[in-house]
Amino acid sequence: MSDLNIGLIGSGRIGQVHAGSIADTKGASLAWICDPFIEGAEKLAAEFGGKVTTNPEDVFSAGDVDVIVVASPTPTHLDMIDRAIDAGIHVLCEKPIDLDIAKVEQLRDKANAANVHIAIGFNRRFDPQFESINKRVAAGELGTLEQLVILSRDPGPAPRAYIAVSGGIFRDMTIHDFDMARYFVPDIVEVFAAGANVFSEDIKAENDYDSVSVTMKGRNGEIVVVVNSRHSAYGYDQRLEAFGSDGMLFAHNISPTTVQKYDASGTSNGEPFIDAFLVRYAVSYRRELALFLDGIRDGKNYNPTFDDGRAALILADAATESARTGKTVSVDGKL
Ligand SMILES: NC(=O)c1ccc[n+]([C@@H]2O[C@H](COP(=O)([O-])OP(=O)(O)OC[C@H]3O[C@@H](n4cnc5c(N)ncnc54)[C@H](O)[C@@H]3O)[C@@H](O)[C@H]2O)c1
Structure with missing residues (x-):
């Protein structure tokens, strides 16, 4: 099996995770890292190898790149997908696909007709716990699925400058949760949401909410x-509950330790949950990449598609x- 050569676009928070995934994945090799902030690219290259550039065109025209992983800011995503299609390069692009559905629609036909694999980085589908619940629901263990509850709370809010854009x-x-919703219930027809401050x-000043719920x-x-909150006093809160006619399956949070103390005052491990998404979902990022590469080799698709990215944005x-x-x-017939 010859290695698939990967060009990484963006060396920030999630780009660093993907560089680690590429290094950890058999049959993958990091050929290029592109970032206008060249120091970021150089730092990753020193750790994981690869050539560096500030110009994405170097990656698209290199001739030795099979796959790009797009980990640059959201406004660059559609352009990178478009250029990858033209260059005949497979693309795993971070979520969200874009913030403007009109732009997504413009590229949709071209993306769906493309001869390359295109995946959107909804990594949570590859979390072993959520994936296991999904498979067991699909196998009929719960009878008929009646309700799905997704709880997703960040440890703390992003900086105001991030919220602004x-x-x-x-x-x-919530875009992650919209995709998780569709992982279980692909055909959603109605959305009701409430938002509060x-x-x-800071979030209020940006005309955004810090606490929301969505019922679909x-x-x-x-x-x-x-249910989403931009803060959580006890760490990163990521739970899911599937309820059906024959029972329920649920996944609890992950703690940094399984050590627990039992005494007269109670029973608890006493530590907050893992509070960084990069750690909580580390396995899912690696599986996301590995399955994307498997799909390229198998001629199959194991990852969320361009249209899954589109559907999540329509729900948002x-x-x-x-x-x-x-x-x-109503989103009936629109997804
Ligand atoms: N799947 C997930 O869990 C997850 C987590 C975090 C971020 N993301 C997504 O990943 C994307 C990046 O987020 P981040 O938190 O890593 O941001 P970041 O700001 O930490 O990193 C982005 C990097 O891209 C670089 N960049 C800017 N323009 C570029 C261009 N034209 N070409 C190449 N590189 C460019 C920046 O210099 C920076 O180093 C966003 O779309 C975000 O929504 C997804």
């Missing part, structure tokens, strides 16, 4: 509830509209 909590944060003056309805009457737009107007928004 994030597209709002639904497009930036309960703790952050699937075609077969499934109810999906998402619907939730934004619903939270602003107080009305339920």
Whole structure:
């Protein structure tokens, strides 16, 4: 098996995770790292290898690149996908696909007709716990799926400058949960969302919410509830509960330790949950990349597609509209 040569676009927070994944994945080799902040690219190259450049065109025209991993800021995503298609290079692109659905629609036909594999980085589908629940639901262990509850709370809010360009909590944060919702219930028809400002003056000043809930309805009457907060006093809160006619499957948070103390005052491990998404989801990022590369070799698709990225953004737009107007928004036939 010859290595697939990978060009990494962006060497920031998530780019560093992907560089680690490439290094850890058999049959993958980091050929290029591109970042206008060249020091970031150089630092990663020193650790993991690869040539560096500030110009993405060097990666697209190199001739030795099979795959690009796009980990640059969201406004660059569609352009990178478009250029990768033209260059005949497979592309794993970070979420969200974009913040503007009109731009996504413009590239949709070209993306779906492309001869390259295109995946969007909804890594949580590859979390072993959530994936296991999904497979067991699909195998009928719960009978008919009736309700899905997704709880997702960040340890603390991003800086105000990030919030200002994030597209709002639904497009930036809940976007992962919209994809998780569709992982279980692909055909969602209705969205109702509520948003509130309960703790952050910065987020309020940016006309965004710091606390939200979304209730969605699937075609077969499934109810999906998402609850998000931009802060959580006890660490990163990532839980999921699938409830069906024959029972329930749920995944709890992950603690840094399994050591627990039991005494007369109670039973607890007493530590907050793992509070960094890069650590909590480390395995999922690696599996996401490994399966993407497997798919290229097998001629199959194991990852969320361009259209999954589009669908999550449509749900985010619907939730934004619903939270602003107080009305339920139909997405029937739009996903
Ligand atoms: N899947 C996840 O869990 C997850 C987590 C974090 C971020 N993300 C997504 O990844 C993307 C990057 O986020 P981040 O937190 O790593 O941001 P970041 O700011 O830490 O890093 C972005 C990097 O891209 C570089 N860059 C800017 N323009 C570029 C260009 N045209 N070409 C190449 N590099 C360029 C910047 O210099 C910076 O080093 C965002 O779209 C974000 O939504 C996904």
